[in-house]
Amino acid sequence: MSQISHSELSEEVEGQGAAAAVAISDPGEVGREQHNSGDRFIVKVSNVFAWLFPILMIAICLQVFLRNGGRMGIGPGNLAWLDDLQWWIYGAAVLIGVAYAVTTNSHVRVDIFYDNYKSEKQRKIDIFALTWLFLPFLIMCWDVTLDYALSSVRAGEGSDSPNGLHRLYLLKIFMNLSFIFMAAATWFAYVRALSQITTPLWWKKLLFAFPSTWFAIQLAVWYVGVGLTIAFTEASTTREATRTWFYDEIELLPGQDAKITVMVALVLTLALIGLLYARRDRSAD
Numbered sequence: 393m394s395q396i397s398h399s400e401l402s403e404e405v406e407g408q409g410a411a412a413a414v415a416i417s418d419p420g421e422v423g424r425e426q427h428n429s430g431d432r433f434i435v436k437v438s439n440v441f442a443w444l445f446p447i448l449m450i451a452i453c454l455q456v457f458l459r460n461g462g463r464m465g466i467g468p469g470n471l472a473w474l475d476d477l478q479w480w481i482y483g484a485a486v487l488i489g490v491a492y493a494v495t496t497n498s499h500v501r502v503d504i505f506y507d508n509y510k511s512e513k514q515r516k517i518d519i520f521a522l523t524w525l526f527l528p529f530l531i532m533c534w535d536v537t538l539d540y541a542l543s544s545v546r547a548g549e550g551s552d553s554p555n556g557l558h559r560l561y562l563l564k565i566f567m568n569l570s571f572i573f574m575a576a577a578t579w580f581a582y583v584r585a586l587s588q589i590t591t592p593l594w595w596k597k598l599l600f601a602f603p604s605t606w607f608a609i610q611l612a613v614w615y616v617g618v619g620l621t622i623a624f625t626e627a628s629t630t631r632e633a634t635r636t637w638f639y640d641e642i643e644l645l646p647g648q649d650a651k652i653t654v655m656v657a658l659v660l661t662l663a664l665i666g667l668l669y670a671r672r673d674r675s676a677d
Contacts, residue, residue: 419496426588430580431495437573438492444485451478472553480563487570491577494526511588518585523601527578531607534571541568595668602661609664610657614639617653 420435493499550558621633641649
């Protein structure tokens with residue numbers, strides 16, 4: 393009996409050791425059986441971008457060697473393009489790494505009480521944090537950096553140094569697209585958490601992520617409105633389009649105003665959730 397207990401204990405210790413090794417080497421393999429197809433996509437793409445870090449290390453070491461060599465007259469010295477390359481690589485790797493951290497839950501969690509909660513309560517906290525706090529922030533970041541990237545493209549922005557890496561707009565475009573990647577990772581993680589406490593029908597997905605849903609639809613209404621205004625009126629720029637009546641405010645209550653686009657988005661959000669609820673079935677999408 394003692395031998396069996398000892399064997400079982402050894403297997404348990406070995407299993408814990410293997411799990412710890414996996415956690416250290418690749419957090420993307422932890423809880424893989426719970427990952428959905430979207431989670432696995434995020435992990436695969438992130439693992440490819442992870443190779444940027446050893447490339448970054450090589451670039452840093454090369455820069456140090458060339459800088460010191462230049463001082464001794466045995467090399468070209470400091471190369472501006474290599475400085476820029478390091479920032480490009482680091483920026484791309486970190487932006488994709490945020491999505492990876494969301495998917496694998498390997499980010500720094502400051503909630504010291506979380507680990508002691510029951511699984512269902514943890515999932516509810518995850519759902520609230522992901523779709524009521526983080527996802528709206530990512531949507532806002534995408535919106536803000538869109539014009540930031542387009543302005544860089546229009547200006548043909550390059551490096552401040554003549555010998556640096558030009559076409560800086562490529563990095564800014566990548567930054568804007570990376571927020572879409574982060575948002576996708578957040579959504580997939582949210583759906584995974586939701587599926588552990590209820591059947592993730594589409595009306596539930598949109599309802600439990602209400603702030604994110606409303607915000608995303610509001611942005612869609614705003615951009616579609618700009619496009620239609622430019623297409624069918626004399627407005628020729630975004631600035632002119634947003635000066636039309638559709639972007640004005642209306643008075644809901646005495647002293648309480650709201651933008652028309654925001655209210656239209658709210659109506660569309662509630663209508664969409666209601667329509668999906670009416671067409672609900674027993675199977676998850």
